[in-house]
Amino acid sequence: MRPLPPVPTGDLPVVVIAGRPNVGKSTLFNRLVGRRQALVADTPGVTRDRKEGVALVRGRHIRLIDTAGLEEAAPDSLFGRMRASSESAVQEADLILFCIDARAGITPADEHFAQWVRRQNRPVLLIANKAEGRQGTAAALEAYALGLGDPLGLSAEHGDGVTDLMWEIAERLPPEKVEEEEEAWAPEPELSEEEEIRPTGPLKVTIVGRPNAGKSTLLNTLLGEERMITGPEPGLTRDSIAVTLHDGDDTFEIVDTAGLRKKARIDETLEKMSVSASIEALKMAEVAVLVLDATLGVHEQDLQIARLIEREGRACVLALNKWDAVEDRTATRKAILDRLSISLAQMRGVPVVTFSALTGSAVHKLLPAVRDAWTVWNARVPTGALNRWFEEMLERHQPPLVDGRRLKLRYMTQVKARPPTFVVFGTRAEQMPDDYKRYLVNGLREEFDLPGVPIRLQTRGTKNPYANN
Template sequence: MLPQVVIIGRPNVGKSTLFNRLVGKKLALVDDQPGVTRDRRFGDVELLGLKFQIVDTAGWEDEDAHSLPGRMRQQTEAALVGAAAALFVIDSRTGLTPLDEEIARYLQRSSVPITVVANKAEGKAGDAGIYEAFSLGFGDPVAMSAEHGEGVADLFEALLPTLEPLQPEKPEFEPFEDDEEKPLGPLQLAIVGRPNAGKSTLINQFLQEDRLLTGPEAGITRDSIAIDWTWHDPKSGEDRAVKLIDTAGMRKRAKVTDKLEKLAVADARHAVDYAEVVVLLLDATKGLEVQDLKIASHAIEEGRALIIAINKWDVAEDPSGLFNGIRAALDEGLAQARGVPLVAVSARTGKGLDNLLNAAFETREIWNKRVPTAALNRWFDDALAANPPPAPGGKRIKLRYITQTGARPPRFVVFGTRLDHLPESYRRYLVNGLRRDLGFGSVPVRLMMRTPKNPFAKN
């Protein structure tokens, strides 16, 4: 395990900018308005050879514990537990504020080593704030410009005495890797849906802790947050690795006018693109809406394996009728993924969560499936014999053979002649046959047509 370093400070001092600078990627959403970050975000850092995990937190605010800012502060306080060090970020251009001094008093009661980072110190505009930072009682402040990358070496020197003894040991030798196919890694499971469907509550129920910020307010989640977790499968008795990805709620595009919400939705779509299995969470009290079908279609278009989960099942009216109605609507509205797994869950009580995870692992296995070329072409010959391709204009379309070119999602190429004249209906016939006869079910299947070049054709 890498030692953890937590970034703490009041809103809008540049914590997320510093986080992005240290991880070397724009993972955290950044905007001029305060309070963008709400949940803790983790990233691995290698700073001049020093390895650690950095934790971005919400801006510290002095609010009632039951309010949204108060609950965000509780998440920040929880991040300090078990941390190896903390970076207390101030705005050197603004100088110390009463809230900075309140945070300092709280941190002085902590046993975690504190380094003050005087951010936005480019030029001389921040000199006064840097000198003020000495009064906080945490030693020499580190003058930085997270936006421009200035002061990184000074930060390294400040963290080195604390983190160097905690560095992971290097292996004496690298393990030999043979040519056998590597086993699958952690299941990349993204939870998506409309605002207030219960996505963060579902992940908290998986983890059995209040890891993500939740509440009655819609649209609490902004950043897509990835959390490594181990699920104990009661069916097999095995421990299985999962990377849970929480995402911002996706509203109709016409309703998304705020710049920050646009960034959050774009981040959620990005998370879908890199997931293996996408769980679309529906609200049982609202049923299936057009926006849900649009979210599902996006996941399918990106080639992700899809599962539909109906949340708030514990308060659903007429559960049987609701389930059957959603099943019928999905089969009609998602013809390209007919039979997509549908699971009833309750994020509040934990009902159906093991069924959901079993379905996710089974769906990923299908999504990764490969069919031997010989078996694939036996199926192909039978499909052509049962329903030969048409002959438009009296000229035959010859389909010679098929091969699988990849998985994740399954991809196939059919070779033949005059394939540009093959009707779309026949292509759908082949795709449906692949799903039905070769066990690909509802996962996205890509089928391409390729005609070999004629070496004697005139240029």
Template sequence: MSFTVAIVGRPNVGKSTLFNRLVGKKLALVDDRPGVTRDRREGDAQLGHLSFRVIDTAGLEEAKAESLEARMRAQTEAAISEADALLFMIDARSGLTPTDRAFADLARRSGKHTILVANKSEGRGGEAGAMEAYGLGLGDPVAISAEHGEGMAELFRALRDCFPDDQDDETDDQEDEAGLKRIRVAVLGRPNAGKSTLINALLGEERLLTGPEAGITRDSIAVDVERAGVPLRVFDTAGMRKRARVEDKLEKLSVADGLRAARFAEVVVVLLDATHPFEEQDLRIADLVVREGRALVLAISKADLVKGEPGFAARMRSEADHWLPQARGMPVVLVSGLTGEGLDRLVKAVEGAYEVWNRRVPTNPLNRWLTETTGEHPPPAVSGRRVKLRYITQPKSRPPSFVLFCSRADALPESYIRYLTNGLRATFDLPGVPIRLTLREKANPYADKD
């Protein structure tokens, strides 16, 4: 593992937490107090199929030449010179500081490939800081939560681009030996929902072990499928029960492996049992997929058992939008692994969801939509002052993510944000994918004047 990555940034932004997650062990001491890490710490890291050496460094601080802080900085600068790539980390919750800007220049002058990482981006509290990070001029920030493991798939893709070709043996779209770009699809669901049976039906052979017993699948197994002209790489996963019911250590590891497959997938098929659809655990799994930013497809398995029920498909469509409004319009397909019913429709639904997940909307139509939407239903006045919505743009896709520039971002009600999100979904045809809408407040040029 000759490729080396150094994690750098000011104190207390979460460098050691990310280091521990990458090496899979709690090697680095972590505490809320800044300055805990002083020496360089190295470890062997694994992210997806990438293997590399990672260096945890002391927080970068301005200091006098003979001080302890200056010697710590010298250790960090040595790690920068030794590394092939840098993860420059900021705290998305506290936003950019002058120290971040100063050391962003240091990273830029090093000439090393630098990936900007906005840590602590979970929830709405970190969204604004992640968007603010564009101001550092280090490219698109990768929003993660090192503590909770969110955003690791995006970090994997960013790191993959700077690896040498001999290590990068898989592309983001899973290009195989024949040059086919395969969509990464994870199949999730409760135990005994029929995941392995469905994948065997897609393959046309008994590739995966199946049976009436729940919990047969333990590892996440990847198989290549081409059906209806769509090349896929499909991951079978262990069934997911409620956390309180999982006591066996092996089952915990199996579920964790399934969650990892979901985080690195592009489309996730959540398999529901037609005889007991939309149970609480089904909704939890689907919500996890949306929070991870993946495209969602619902497959109602064992459809042969409910074939005689009139209006069943329409009822499933209605219940899906009712129980999962955060991914309204997601494809709902009735399938049967035993009879092969609905398999081509499922593959086409996966292809369509993947296309929507990658969709970008031009800025001009977005702002015309914003003008019309706010004209029909203006944002409510708060404390006698109306919130002004000025400009909207889409900085990234996968999933579609929008930034809305406005005044008094903290005063805009959650209900109005949902109204805007639903409007974006309906107007620009974005069904079944999570939509990220971040509010960004422009600085008041007169704030510091008398």
């Protein structure tokens, strides 16, 4: 996955892509941000939550928002909630890119929502997408009937006309704010040696879990707004949606993902794409928040997701949602932690936060727990203290015999953090049995206070210079 372009500090102009379903809004979004960030499929209504990204347009960064298709529907229905989310995005736009399908021509829905867009008192750029070829160009001229100005014909899929679109966007953006030179070049404050390690950029958090565990409701509660589409229907979130949240001195980039089901139940192409996007988001995370429905306990699929977090080497926070509906809280908490410790030893000591995302009760405890998990994930153990502990562990339980010969383990060092990774050196160290590795890993976790994060233990054997003589 390509990294995002560098983004300057401060507010960015907001450009919102709007229009009825299946006119190519997400394809245009991906084209402008320069990467496949939004799910695209030949199915109407793929986009449900508004997706944000940063695009570089003629030397200026913009905050680009892809929205769900505008449809007439009852406010309480799924499509009604999707439309409300799109309308909320339009309200904050500095520029609206109103898209139509040039091949389909002007539809009654286009006319209806064009009238609505005109009433928003926002600058509008009319996009006639899918206008490749002579027929598309001719069809784009029909868009004059919408009364939104000159239509710009292009093909987001093939890239035709996108360069002209960038020029048009740049000309319609509000004037760029110029920061004071003293502010731009202000030196960063120096950190004392006693101060704990802090994130140098946004702390990347991914929310994962099974469908209908309350992931999107949790994100909405953290943000204090209805940013994500929620409801009783399972699997509402299809794409991975990233938002930025400021909390005290830290900034969090939080990604809400689609619910992960068993592979045997995933049979639709679109759902496979959603699962792939969720796994990709997890790979880019620093801390994973595993959301469980506390009223249902630990499901086998929850354990599979936890194993995926451990395999990717991410810090983890266990989020027990719907805690207000749990009757025997002590027994429920113990049952969940016992199941995790038995089935997944690497999750031993994982921080647990209990809350109700729907009511907001105790949700404020989550981000401090995420920050603490990140600190443990970045921990480094001094080599001197590590080897003093290592000698004690060897004296307590001698290395085992392998093929009648005892392993001679000499010293240990930490080679990296994120997650903490250690290497044991010694004669035939590569033959160390798994149970002795677990003994050392459990000791590391207890001695150096490394709960709930994956610990990697590698071995390096000493070569015998006379082996080939």
